[in-house]
Amino acid sequence: MLRFLVRRLALAVPTLILASMIIFALQQLLPGDVATALTGEERDPQVIAFIREKYHLDEPLPVRYAYWAGGVLRGDLGESIRLQKPVSELIVEKLPVTLELACLAMLVALAIGVPMGVLSAVKRGQAADTIANGIALWGLSVPNFWLGILLILLFSVELGWLPASGYVSPFESLSENLAAMVMPAFVLGNAIAAVMMRHTRAAMLGVLGSDYVRTARAKGVSPLRVTLRHALPNAAIPIITLGALEFGQLLSGAVLTEQVFSVPGFGKLMVDAVFNRDFATVQGVVICTAATYIALNLAADLLSAAVNPKLRRA
Amino acid sequence: MLRLAVCLLAGLIVSGPAAAQTLRYGMMEDPDALDPTLARTFASRMVFAALCDKLVDIGPDLKPVPQLATSWELSPDEKALTMHLRPGVLFHDGEKLDAAAAKYSIERHMKLPGSQRRSEIAPIDSVDVVDDLTFRINLKQPFAPLLAQFTDRAGMMVSPKAAERLGDKFASAPVCAGPYKFVERVPQDRIVVERFPDYWNKDAIQIQRIEFRPIPDATVRLTNLRAGQLDLLERLAPTDVAQVKRDAKLKLDSTTELGFQEILFNPHKAGSPVSDPKVRAAFEAAIDRNAINQVVYNGEFLAGNQWVNPKNPNYVAEYPIPKRDVAKAKALLAEAGKPNPQITLTVYANSESPQVGQVIQAMTKEAGFDVKIQAVDFTTALDAADKGNYEAQLYSWSGRSDPDGNTFSFLACKAALNYPKYCSPEADAALQAERGTIDPAKRKAAWKTLADHVLTDRPGIYILHRKLLWAYSQKISGFVPYPDGLVRFPGLKLN
Numbered sequence: 021m022l023r024f025l026v027r028r029l030a031l032a033v034p035t036l037i038l039a040s041m042i043i044f045a046l047q048q049l050l051p052g053d054v055a056t057a058l059t060g061e062e063r064d065p066q067v068i069a070f071i072r073e074k075y076h077l078d079e080p081l082p083v084r085y086a087y088w089a090g091g092v093l094r095g096d097l098g099e100s101i102r103l104q105k106p107v108s109e110l111i112v113e114k115l116p117v118t119l120e121l122a123c124l125a126m127l128v129a130l131a132i133g134v135p136m137g138v139l140s141a142v143k144r145g146q147a148a149d150t151i152a153n154g155i156a157l158w159g160l161s162v163p164n165f166w167l168g169i170l171l172i173l174l175f176s177v178e179l180g181w182l183p184a185s186g187y188v189s190p191f192e193s194l195s196e197n198l199a200a201m202v203m204p205a206f207v208l209g210n211a212i213a214a215v216m217m218r219h220t221r222a223a224m225l226g227v228l229g230s231d232y233v234r235t236a237r238a239k240g241v242s243p244l245r246v247t248l249r250h251a252l253p254n255a256a257i258p259i260i261t262l263g264a265l266e267f268g269q270l271l272s273g274a275v276l277t278e279q280v281f282s283v284p285g286f287g288k289l290m291v292d293a294v295f296n297r298d299f300a301t302v303q304g305v306v307i308c309t310a311a312t313y314i315a316l317n318l319a320a321d322l323l324s325a326a327v328n329p330k331l332r333r334a
Numbered sequence: 335m336l337r338l339a340v341c342l343l344a345g346l347i348v349s350g351p352a353a354a355q356t357l358r359y360g361m362m363e364d365p366d367a368l369d370p371t372l373a374r375t376f377a378s379r380m381v382f383a384a385l386c387d388k389l390v391d392i393g394p395d396l397k398p399v400p401q402l403a404t405s406w407e408l409s410p411d412e413k414a415l416t417m418h419l420r421p422g423v424l425f426h427d428g429e430k431l432d433a434a435a436a437k438y439s440i441e442r443h444m445k446l447p448g449s450q451r452r453s454e455i456a457p458i459d460s461v462d463v464v465d466d467l468t469f470r471i472n473l474k475q476p477f478a479p480l481l482a483q484f485t486d487r488a489g490m491m492v493s494p495k496a497a498e499r500l501g502d503k504f505a506s507a508p509v510c511a512g513p514y515k516f517v518e519r520v521p522q523d524r525i526v527v528e529r530f531p532d533y534w535n536k537d538a539i540q541i542q543r544i545e546f547r548p549i550p551d552a553t554v555r556l557t558n559l560r561a562g563q564l565d566l567l568e569r570l571a572p573t574d575v576a577q578v579k580r581d582a583k584l585k586l587d588s589t590t591e592l593g594f595q596e597i598l599f600n601p602h603k604a605g606s607p608v609s610d611p612k613v614r615a616a617f618e619a620a621i622d623r624n625a626i627n628q629v630v631y632n633g634e635f636l637a638g639n640q641w642v643n644p645k646n647p648n649y650v651a652e653y654p655i656p657k658r659d660v661a662k663a664k665a666l667l668a669e670a671g672k673p674n675p676q677i678t679l680t681v682y683a684n685s686e687s688p689q690v691g692q693v694i695q696a697m698t699k700e701a702g703f704d705v706k707i708q709a710v711d712f713t714t715a716l717d718a719a720d721k722g723n724y725e726a727q728l729y730s731w732s733g734r735s736d737p738d739g740n741t742f743s744f745l746a747c748k749a750a751l752n753y754p755k756y757c758s759p760e761a762d763a764a765l766q767a768e769r770g771t772i773d774p775a776k777r778k779a780a781w782k783t784l785a786d787h788v789l790t791d792r793p794g795i796y797i798l799h800r801k802l803l804w805a806y807s808q809k810i811s812g813f814v815p816y817p818d819g820l821v822r823f824p825g826l827k828l829n
Contacts, residue, residue, distance in 0.1 A: 060374040064453045103521045104367050176561035184561035262762030282549050284523035
């Protein structure tokens with residue numbers, strides 16, 4: 021187990037370096053640089069030259085990468101040129117927001133997706149299965165943006181129950197925080213719930229048809245116990261893997277949902293940074309997201325191993 | 335599950351709106367650095383309207399009115415401007431605004447590395463302190479737009495003490511002499527300012543706090559206003575005007591912008607049909623500006639054909655908006671020997687520009703043009719313009735109160751924003767003439783000469799002037815729309 025962990029961790033370092041190089045190079049393909057973006061419509065050539073010199077934008081690509089990587093090694097992710105703030109500060113500011121939104125969305129997805137998947141597998145071919153599949157199809161096809169606006173119109177404009185946007189730190193007021201998060205979490209969770217449901221259903225169907233489930237049934241174990249105690253743990257592995265992947269994606273920011281509900285998370289930070297060619301911010305966020313992705317995958321593997329002892333020897 | 339969800343929702347029902355004395359202001363973009371010397375966006379100017387007073391302001395009629403300077407006089411040779419400061423003005427840190435502080439602020443705009451103001455006030459040679467409240471600006475040559483520059487960021491005064499202490503980090507805690515002082519900024523979430531109790535005109539300031547909230551999408555911004563999450567929003571989408579008018583809880587106000595939208599050509603693009611002036615003339619003859627306004631903007635904007643809108647006192651009346659004439663366009667193309675020119679039109683990838691492109695595409699097609707639309711983000715478009723890597727581009731300029739700010743940088747030979755690399759000795763002379771004097775008659779003649787050349791040479795075709803639309807809650811009173819698109823907070827009330 022320990023060797024498994026060490027090997028996976030050792031692999032993470034070159035992955036991160038490679039990811040940072042790729043994203044650094046990709047950004048250079050975008051037309052214009054931060055000096056173009058920053059000077060905007062007024063474009064004083066002297067100012068452009070000043071910004072290019074100050075942030076080493078005129079140096080060759082490898083030199084600029086070295087500047088950046090050197091900073092990272094010293095624990096400095098650089099400065100957002102547009103916002104004039106250290107990137108690490110921006111990440112510390114936005115990460116908790118994104119993390120909370122992702123956790124809540126995941127909660128919504130699990131709470132809806134897994135029971136629905138189990139139900140539709142157990143009631144295969146019956147009305148409940150068809151209804152659950154219908155709901156999943158709806159969840160997958162409804163655009164986040166549209167669903168978000170509809171929810172705001174209903175719960176904020178018509179009923180006045182929930183705030184339409186904004187973010188309040190849970191340390192300031194937990195109830196206001198949750199009130200602001202419930203709609204974005206539902207919108208995000210809704211789409212993932214649909215995927216979860218489909219995967220749970222497929223995994224459960226596979227397990228329910230297997231020999232040991234038939235044996236358990238033959239021994240007279242109650243149907244509920246067979247489903248929850250015998251079948252679900254074995255069906256859980258693909259669900260956990262999928263959950264980790266989806267969660268990782270949530271952490272890289274949910275741009276549209278964040279836009280609709282004005283949640284100041286990673287998505288908005290990243291999109292703004294790309295449009296403004298604020299490369300230090302893009303780099304910082306990508307590295308941070310890549311690291312979380314790797315950590316989550318590792319966590320999913322460990323969790324799978326815990327659920328299914330057979331995997332521990334692999 | 336459902337019961338649980340209902341319980342959860344019921345438990346989360348929020349208590350009423352935030353404290354009544356906070357104005358929540360929904361803006362289209364997150365401002366850039368809040369330093370009047372370094373800032374460049376329209377969004378940051380909206381925040382500066384609360385934070386930083388200027389030497390001079392403009393009235394709703396565009397005429398200069400006193401703000402931090404109470405009076406000024408220009409020397410007979412127009413090469414020295416003496417300004418008298420309002421007595422008793424304090425910065426937010428308690429420092430006094432005197433002639434030395436004004437000199438410091440202007441010199442900071444002139445000299446701070448990366449200053450976006452430097453080119454705006456380039457003709458300033460030096461600033462002299464005359465007495466405690468009087469200073470004199472010495473110019474290298476007469477410069478008519480100087481006063482207009484002082485109605486914007488170049489006229490904003492910063493506390494020398496704070497500027498010295500913070501250096502190029504001034505934007506993290508700006509200290510000016512406006513009605514509100516800076517409290518906090520959470521990037522992409524909010525900027526909060528609070529009423530400054532020692533403001534020189536404090537009796538006119540009724541609202542305690544302002545929260546500026548960037549919400550880029552116009553629909554979302556409006557939904558937030560309707561939900562009571564915002565009190566005021568700027569740049570309402572023209573297509574949402576009807577919705578606001580129907581809502582009894584909302585009010586609407588508008589003003590025509592100082593800027594313009596134009597189709598910019600690149601006559602120097604090798605092998606491109608737009609290098610032929612006849613093709614450019616045909617392009618103009620093929621478009622109907624009012625139709626673009628009707629189709630894309632519900633008729634809310636204003637069609638135009640010059641660098642200022644037709645209602646502006648500086649509009650050259652001798653050149654009214656030409657009517658669409660497809661036959662003339664076809665004849666011009668035939669004369670040029672290019673009956674079916676192919677042109678790529680670059681537009682910004684937002685919700686409206688591609689639509690403008692499509693209407694232009696359809697209209698010019700009837701004359702024989704084959705227009706391809708290329709939608710790109712703002713920086714990509716700027717980069718293409720900079721490198722001359724475009725054929726035609728739909729371009730917008732936010733506009734300045736003096737027409738010089740809409741012309742000189744775009745049309746003077748080798749000027750910074752002259753993307754078509756337009757250079758006409760006659761137009762250049764006209765631009766130098768309008769800058770060189772404040773005499774209205776001489777300036778008027780210069781605008782006419784400029785129009786004679788620019789509107790026939792067509793480095794670009796001016797098409798529209800946007801309207802700046804505000805929607806706000808009935809609770810707000812005392813709102814006056816200003817043509818620069820900025821809210822004036824004195825006199826504004828929130829009940």
